[in-house]
Amino acid sequence: MAKLECNGLTKIYQDNRKALDEVSFxxxxxxxxxxxxxNGAGKTxxxxxxxxxxxxxxxxxxxxxxxxxxxxxxxxxxxxxxxxEARAIRWMTPKQTVFSYLLWRGYSMRDxxxxxxxxxxxxxxxxxxxxxxxxxxxxTKRKVLIATVMASEAEVIFLDEPTTGxxxxxxxxxxxxLRDIGKTRFIFLTTHYLEEAEQIADxxxxxxxxxxxxxxxxxxxxxxxxxxxxxxxxxxxxxxPLKDAAVTVSQSGYTQIMTHEAEAFSIARLLSEQGIKFSxxxxxxxxxFFHLVGQKVRENHET
Amino acid sequence: xxxxxxxxxxxxxxxxxxYEMKNYPIVLLSTVISPLSLLAVITFVSSGTLLGTAIxxxxxxxxxxxxxxxxxxxxxLKNDFKLQxxxxxxxxxxxxxxxxxxxxxxVYSIPGxxxxxxxxGIYLQPSPIQxxxxxxxxxVMFVVSVAIGFMLSTFSSDVVQSYAFxxxxxxxxxxxxxxxxxxxxxxxxxxxxxxLSPTTYAAEIMHSxxxxxxxxxxxxxxxxxxxxxxxxxxxxxxxxxxxxxDV
Numbered sequence: 001m002a003k004l005e006c007n008g009l010t011k012i013y014q015d016n017r018k019a020l021d022e023v024s025f026x027x028x029x030x031x032x033x034x035x036x037x038x039n040g041a042g043k044t045x046x047x048x049x050x051x052x053x054x055x056x057x058x059x060x061x062x063x064x065x066x067x068x069x070x071x072x073x074x075x076x077x078x079x080x081x082x083x084x085e086a087r088a089i090r091w092m093t094p095k096q097t098v099f100s101y102l103l104w105r106g107y108s109m110r111d112x113x114x115x116x117x118x119x120x121x122x123x124x125x126x127x128x129x130x131x132x133x134x135x136x137x138x139x140t141k142r143k144v145l146i147a148t149v150m151a152s153e154a155e156v157i158f159l160d161e162p163t164t165g166x167x168x169x170x171x172x173x174x175x176x177x178l179r180d181i182g183k184t185r186f187i188f189l190t191t192h193y194l195e196e197a198e199q200i201a202d203x204x205x206x207x208x209x210x211x212x213x214x215x216x217x218x219x220x221x222x223x224x225x226x227x228x229x230x231x232x233x234x235x236x237x238x239x240x241p242l243k244d245a246a247v248t249v250s251q252s253g254y255t256q257i258m259t260h261e262a263e264a265f266s267i268a269r270l271l272s273e274q275g276i277k278f279s280x281x282x283x284x285x286x287x288x289f290f291h292l293v294g295q296k297v298r299e300n301h302e303t
Numbered sequence: 304x305x306x307x308x309x310x311x312x313x314x315x316x317x318x319x320x321x322y323e324m325k326n327y328p329i330v331l332l333s334t335v336i337s338p339l340s341l342l343a344v345i346t347f348v349s350s351g352t353l354l355g356t357a358i359x360x361x362x363x364x365x366x367x368x369x370x371x372x373x374x375x376x377x378x379x380l381k382n383d384f385k386l387q388x389x390x391x392x393x394x395x396x397x398x399x400x401x402x403x404x405x406x407x408x409x410v411y412s413i414p415g416x417x418x419x420x421x422x423x424g425i426y427l428q429p430s431p432i433q434x435x436x437x438x439x440x441x442x443v444m445f446v447v448s449v450a451i452g453f454m455l456s457t458f459s460s461d462v463v464q465s466y467a468f469x470x471x472x473x474x475x476x477x478x479x480x481x482x483x484x485x486x487x488x489x490x491x492x493x494x495x496x497x498x499l500s501p502t503t504y505a506a507e508i509m510h511s512x513x514x515x516x517x518x519x520x521x522x523x524x525x526x527x528x529x530x531x532x533x534x535x536x537x538x539x540x541x542x543x544x545x546x547x548x549d550v
Contacts, residue, residue, distance in 0.1 A: 052391065054550075055550045072548075076392060083388040089380070089386065091322060101393075103317070104311055104393055106311050108310060
């Protein structure tokens, strides 16, 4: 089975900042892998190392059996990246953007033109093909970059925070596109939108301070978490006695209890008997992330 | 998959020159203004006697500035659009990327270059030997400036500074030194200062080859030695110090 494998990847920058600390994991190169973490967790550093843009200080990695350090030319034949904060060049059109990238990858003019047209059609960009990138919306510009790498033969596509700054509708449109691409290629995606990882990633890795603290499918992450259920209580509700649970209170007064299955149902029964309104759900990626990373990512939701 | 190297070079020419010229034709005007305005000033001030050297000065300025412009263009594409990151993670080598981008700078200068070549044909009427000498000097000048440009771009992370630095280098090496007029017009001690710039040696060789400067053969040999030596050193430093992959 084709895999992306990291073995003790460590990166210490010249200013002595440690961005990655002995990161080791292995994922199959199919579907979508979502790497989540707070800003500065090391996501971009890891992606840049895997995409052969940045030298690690220690450790090694391979993509589909090709070592990224000793066989980087061969690796580059198989990969493509849309870097964080990449922008479509403003004096070019989407068609010119995709076409020139394909030429850079060594396609003939004829093949590059055909593949550029196909890719733009596939992403619904044909009506913008000859419009200057500078005149396109943020979401469309981002789609142009996705179309650019998608038009290539790359089997592994790295997308570093592809939806950052997009409005919710554009973000969801892009998710659909990524899901579609993920059916035929491997997407390695970083994001700090947990909902995004939850919605589109088949497997998720959580990075904290340069260390990989958890990896697996959402179900596996839930299973590995000490808490499987989340109970939310409205403000000013008396919290029942708890044995093995984590309690947090949001700024708006809502109380969240995270606990394991047995205690969750016993609390639910108790609350029902007392006629207290509450909601009970399996823990979300937010909850798992909060628990693992130990820092609040976003404000607790009111339910 | 068999990769087409010509395509890989041509991509740089398209992105860094042709698409901008095609989509924003106004840039065509800006590429001729700098070399031709200085040429006009020198020609008018000298009542036409220095038109020949001014044409050669214009050519030196175009070739040198083109290479130096690579610095700000590469830095702009790298830092503002993250293009270089996309290309590093692709089957394109640094040589093909840089080759295409450097060629693009010449293509970008074609309007000004065309006017100067026509003027040279009319007023200088160079012999084949003179054409060979002028072309070789301009090529060396271009290689030196491309090497400087590429090396600086790999270290630059601030686009505003890059553009300012490009303009400064072009001014220091292509406008201030005596390239539009013979060095004999520069009084001492400033003529010694002029020899700090490699473009002065290039201009001396060209002006002498076209009969606008009378200097002994030994000095021409020294000029060639300095030009090629400086070129080789800068090229070596650029190859050694430039970074394609970040560390």
